[in-house]
Amino acid sequence: MTLASCDEILTADPGAPSGLYMIAPPAAVQYEVYCEMTLAGGGWTAFFSGITGSPNVFAHFEDTAVTCPDPMNECLRRIPQSLPASTLFAASCGPSAASFNIDTVTLSYLSQGVQGGGWRQTSNGTALAGGADPAYVANFWTGNGTNEGWILSSTQTDSDTPATFGNSYGLNTYWDYCNGVPNTSSPMRLYYR
Numbered sequence: 001m002t003l004a005s006c007d008e009i010l011t012a013d014p015g016a017p018s019g020l021y022m023i024a025p026p027a028a029v030q031y032e033v034y035c036e037m038t039l040a041g042g043g044w045t046a047f048f049s050g051i052t053g054s055p056n057v058f059a060h061f062e063d064t065a066v067t068c069p070d071p072m073n074e075c076l077r078r079i080p081q082s083l084p085a086s087t088l089f090a091a092s093c094g095p096s097a098a099s100f101n102i103d104t105v106t107l108s109y110l111s112q113g114v115q116g117g118g119w120r121q122t123s124n125g126t127a128l129a130g131g132a133d134p135a136y137v138a139n140f141w142t143g144n145g146t147n148e149g150w151i152l153s154s155t156q157t158d159s160d161t162p163a164t165f166g167n168s169y170g171l172n173t174y175w176d177y178c179n180g181v182p183n184t185s186s187p188m189r190l191y192y193r
Contacts, residue, residue, distance in 0.1 A: 006035035007043030007193050018042075020071055025080035034071045036191060039097055040128040044090055044191035047110070048150075049075040050168060052093055052177075053184030057170035060148040061113045076168075079192055081111045088193050089122075091137060091152055093166040094186035095130035096179035100137045109142040109150075110190075116142030119156040132179055136165035150190075151175050 002024040003009050009023070010016050018037045023045065024030035036044040049072055050056060059067045059076040068075035079087075085107055090099040100122040108114045120142050125134030133154075141151035149169035158174035166188045167175045178186045 002030045005043070005193075006033065006037070006045040009035060010037055010043040016042075026082045028080060031066075031068075031077070032071050033077070034075070034189070036092075036189075039090070039092070040099065044193050046071065046075065046189045046191050047077045047079050048168065048188075048190035049073055050188050051184070052166045052186050052188040054167075054170045054173050054176055055184055057149060057168050060143070060168065061109060061150065062115055062143050062148045063113070065113065073187070078113060079107075079111045083107065083111065083192060090128060090191045090193070091166055092129070092187070092189045092191070093178040094183070096132040096165075097128040097130060098125055098132040098134050098137045098165065099128055100125045100134075102140060106140050106142055115144055115148075118142065118144045118147075122152075130179070132165070133163075136163055136180055141167070141169065147171060 004025045021035045034046040066077045101124045105116040106120045109116045120140050125137045127134050135154040137152045138154045151167040151169050152165040154163035164175045164177040169175050
């Protein structure tokens with residue numbers, strides 16, 4: 001039986017290692033995802049995997065529901081529409097990771113590709129690993145017109161971009177940071193649990 005998420009897989013098998021698994025969320029055909037099984041209790045389902053920085057942008061939630069040639073390293077998949085607003089999200093960039101909650105507008109952006117009109121505040125930012133600064137995940141860019149892509153940052157302006165956790169934003173290089181450090185080469189993932 002194929003389970004609905006990495007969290008369900010870990011509950012069924014507490015010793016399951018991080019790696020690729022097949023899941024079948026409600027109202028979806030089964031597909032392969034990367035599951036992070038050790039970070040902060042594990043059970044994290046990756047829905048975006050890529051390399052941070054504008055030179056590496058390969059897709060946007062606004063433009064496609066799924067493009068996933070490699071679930072571990074290059075994958076964008078809109079989250080299941082059945083996820084509740086209370087779902088916990090996390091981001092990892094290199095060795096750093098932080099968790100946070102999002103609002104219903106951001107949830108719609110990630111599940112349906114409906115832009116949120118720009119910046120949306122997150123809540124309950126928490127450092128999970130690698131010296132992550134939870135302030136860097138306080139705001140989530142949800143696109144606005146042709147200004148596509150997502151950004152996690154403590155700021156809502158490009159005048160203080162070192163406070164950026166990570167992004168898939170390709171219109172300029174202002175946001176090319178990983179946990180506040182200039183970076184265009186570290187693995188970047190978004191997860192839900």
